[in-house]
Amino acid sequence: MSREGAETTPRVPVKIxxxxxxxxxxLICLITFANVVVRYFTDESFAFTEEFSVFLLVVLAFxxxxxxxxxxxxxxxSFFVERMSPRRAFVAELAVMAVTFVLFAAIAGFGxxxxxxxxxxxxxxxxxxxxxxxxxxxxxxLGAAVAARVLGRIVRLWRGRG
Amino acid sequence: MLLGGGLLLFGGFVAxxxxxxxxxxxxxxxxxxxxxxxxxxIMALPTNVYGGIxxxxxxxxxxxxxxxxxxxxxxxxxxxxxFTSSLVGSRRGAQGVVAILVCMLLGGISGSGPADxxxxxxxxxxxxxxxxxxxxxxxxxxxxxxSTAILIxxxxxxxxxxxxxxxxxxxALFAGGLxxxxxxxxxxxxxxxxxSVRHGWxxxxxxxxxxxxRSFREAIWGLAAPAIILGGLRSxxxxxxxxxxxxxxxxLFVGVVIYRSLDARAIYRVLVESAEISAVVMIIIxxxxxxxxxxxxxxxxxxxxxxxIGLTSDEVAMLAVITxxxxxxxxxxxxxxxxLVFLPxxxxxxxTFGWDPVWFGVLLTMNIAxxxxxxxxxxxxxxxxxxxxxxxxxxxxxxxWLVLAMLVAMLLVAAFPALVLWLxxxxxx
Numbered sequence: 001m002s003r004e005g006a007e008t009t010p011r012v013p014v015k016i017x018x019x020x021x022x023x024x025x026x027l028i029c030l031i032t033f034a035n036v037v038v039r040y041f042t043d044e045s046f047a048f049t050e051e052f053s054v055f056l057l058v059v060l061a062f063x064x065x066x067x068x069x070x071x072x073x074x075x076x077x078s079f080f081v082e083r084m085s086p087r088r089a090f091v092a093e094l095a096v097m098a099v100t101f102v103l104f105a106a107i108a109g110f111g112x113x114x115x116x117x118x119x120x121x122x123x124x125x126x127x128x129x130x131x132x133x134x135x136x137x138x139x140x141x142l143g144a145a146v147a148a149r150v151l152g153r154i155v156r157l158w159r160g161r162g
Numbered sequence: 163m164l165l166g167g168g169l170l171l172f173g174g175f176v177a178x179x180x181x182x183x184x185x186x187x188x189x190x191x192x193x194x195x196x197x198x199x200x201x202x203x204i205m206a207l208p209t210n211v212y213g214g215i216x217x218x219x220x221x222x223x224x225x226x227x228x229x230x231x232x233x234x235x236x237x238x239x240x241x242x243x244x245f246t247s248s249l250v251g252s253r254r255g256a257q258g259v260v261a262i263l264v265c266m267l268l269g270g271i272s273g274s275g276p277a278d279x280x281x282x283x284x285x286x287x288x289x290x291x292x293x294x295x296x297x298x299x300x301x302x303x304x305x306x307x308x309s310t311a312i313l314i315x316x317x318x319x320x321x322x323x324x325x326x327x328x329x330x331x332x333x334a335l336f337a338g339g340l341x342x343x344x345x346x347x348x349x350x351x352x353x354x355x356x357x358s359v360r361h362g363w364x365x366x367x368x369x370x371x372x373x374x375x376r377s378f379r380e381a382i383w384g385l386a387a388p389a390i391i392l393g394g395l396r397s398x399x400x401x402x403x404x405x406x407x408x409x410x411x412x413x414l415f416v417g418v419v420i421y422r423s424l425d426a427r428a429i430y431r432v433l434v435e436s437a438e439i440s441a442v443v444m445i446i447i448x449x450x451x452x453x454x455x456x457x458x459x460x461x462x463x464x465x466x467x468x469x470x471i472g473l474t475s476d477e478v479a480m481l482a483v484i485t486x487x488x489x490x491x492x493x494x495x496x497x498x499x500x501x502l503v504f505l506p507x508x509x510x511x512x513x514t515f516g517w518d519p520v521w522f523g524v525l526l527t528m529n530i531a532x533x534x535x536x537x538x539x540x541x542x543x544x545x546x547x548x549x550x551x552x553x554x555x556x557x558x559x560x561x562x563w564l565v566l567a568m569l570v571a572m573l574l575v576a577a578f579p580a581l582v583l584w585l586x587x588x589x590x591x
Contacts, residue, residue, distance in 0.1 A: 018434045018438075021433075021434060021437035021438060021441065022430060022433035022434045022437055024437065025224060025228060025433045025436065025437040025440075026433055028221065028224065028225065029225060029228070029407050029410055029411075032221070032225070032403055032404055032407040033407050033408070033411055035404070036400070036404050036407065036408065050218055053218075053221055054216045054217065054218055054220075054221065055216065057215055057216060057220060057221055057224070057444070058212060058215045058216055060224060060437055060440065060441055060444070061215050061440075061441050061444035061445050061448060062441070062445070063437075063441070064437050064438045064439075064440065064441020064442065064444075064445075065186075065441050065442065065444075065445040067438050067441070068438060068441060068442050068445075071438075073438070073442060074184035074185070074186060074187075074442055074445075075184060075185045075186075075442060075443075075446065075495075075496060075499055076179075076182055076183060076184045076185060077179050077180065077182065077185075077494050077495065078182060079494060079539070080180045080181070080182065081181070081182035089182075092181045092182055093182065095181065096178070096181050096182055096183040096184075096187070099178065099183060099187060099191050100183070100184065100187045100191075102191070103187055103190050103191045103194065103449075106194060106207060107190075107207060107208055107211055110204055110205060110207050110208045111208040111211075111212075113205060113208070114205065114208040114209060114212070117205075136212065139208055139211070139212050140208075143208075143211075
């Protein structure tokens with residue numbers, strides 16, 4: 001159910017997330033395919049690239065989730081909300097979006113602590129052996145990006161009320 | 163602390179979900195709140211979010227979604243329909259049986275029910291209407307047959323189950339789902355033939371018949387895909403993720419070089435759309451692991467499971483309770499979300515009764531497959547009804563028979579675990 005105001009286009013185009021998500025998907029396929037081809041011809045395996053593919057999976061999940069906030073395409077149960085009065089449904093939507101914002105802000109905030117731990121304990125990645133913070137630093141960045149999209153949606157909802 | 167925390171966990175989750183919160187948020191927010199209030203260590207929030215997604219087996223999920231979409235956009239469904247129709251010709255119920263077969267074949271390429279059902283519905287419903295099948299029936303049938311996609315390997319549902327229940331490997335689940343998937347599809351043939359004969363559907367001749375050989379030459383590229391995917395897995399040469407990637411490149415080759423139906427723009431759109439569909443599922447998985455961490459550390463899931471076991475210690479009664487629970491949940495949620503919500507509670511129960519994790523996974527998936535086309539909240543039926551231009555209510559009188567047929571197939575699988583377990587054992591998984 002699309003509600004008035006919720007579907008107006010955001011000022012920051014969602015094309016950014018689209019391009020990043022497509023790039024992550026394409027890279028995952030290329031790396032895995034290259035792995036199959038190399039193993040076929042040389043008996044060598046660069047399975048250690050797994051950790052990079054798995055990192056790309058995290059990127060894919062967050063940028064895609066960010067786009068899904070704009071498009072309102074996250075999986076949710078609309079059964080009860082559709083039976084509320086428009087005013088109640090509006091309040092419920094605002095409340096739910098506020099919770100969503102706090103959650104992703106918390107992921108970003110405590111994610112900084114995770115990165116700090118990785119730096120302090122000089123954790124290295126299991127496969128390639130690079131510092132783990134090179135990967136984990138993107139969790140707060142991506143979490144904050146989703147939180148910003150949620151905030152944008154709250155603002156558009158509020159402006160479009162009436 | 164267990165009681166308060168447990169109430170907060172389950173109560174908060176249900177309340178948020180009812181208010182229309184995205185499932186991922188309902189899981190993550192209550193999980194984080196319980197972790198905070200019960201002092202379980204808040205760093206579990208970022209750790210579980212990252213660790214919940216960063217798993218090698220999960221890589222297969224977006225890639226199989228991509229593979230299914232590449233084949234759909236390349237026009238594989240259309241050519242397989244043409245070939246199977248030219249084989250069976252026009253007699254009563256023939257097109258109905260073709261619809262089932264095509265859905266099952268496509269299920270061997272794609273791993274998600276709604277995508278499979280949409281592809282077949284768009285190609286077949288107009289032609290079936292010309293032969294006298296009511297659109298509401300065609301929509302019901304394709305929704306039901308499309309649901310076998312999550313049983314016939316490859317399957318997104320099995321990948322998610324395996325990520326949550328690592329004792330059940332993806333290859334073992336794929337092999338275990340094959341016979342139940344075929345059985346579910348064949349079970350649908352019975353009501354289709356009975357209804358077609360009684361109502362005289364399909365007696366009218368089709369417009370023009372494509373020569374068998376020519377349609378075969380076009381369809382062979384699509385027909386070969388399940389063989390490549392399953393063959394690669396069977397030989398043990400590919401991991402599931404690698405098999406999915408090989409399927410993607412094969413699909414691109416067919417779409418770009420053979421059928422010339424995909425250009426650069428179409429490929430970019432396929433990448434974007436499959437990435438976004440996958441992301442919506444994966445963010446739920448990430449935040450469900452926060453919820454699971456809170457529930458497990460608190461002991462809330464075990465307590466809830468003990469509560470259920472306390473109700474009945476009879477195996478059959480427990481299976482019936484679980485089936486009803488999943489069917490009711492299936493009216494509100496899609497299949498993969500049901501796994502993520504219920505598995506933490508169901509696994510301790512399965513362990514208590516000593517159920518095989520592969521058999522239990524296949525049985526639950528079959529249950530979920532039925533939920534995908536049981537009104538009122540049926541993801542597959544919503545898609546096919548929209549394409550057929552009929553209301554969900556109009557399908558009820560037809561879809562009832564199909565639900566019944568597949569329930570019988572599910573009872574067989576529940577009663578004879580060998581239907582699931584024989585193939586994985588024979589293949590050595």
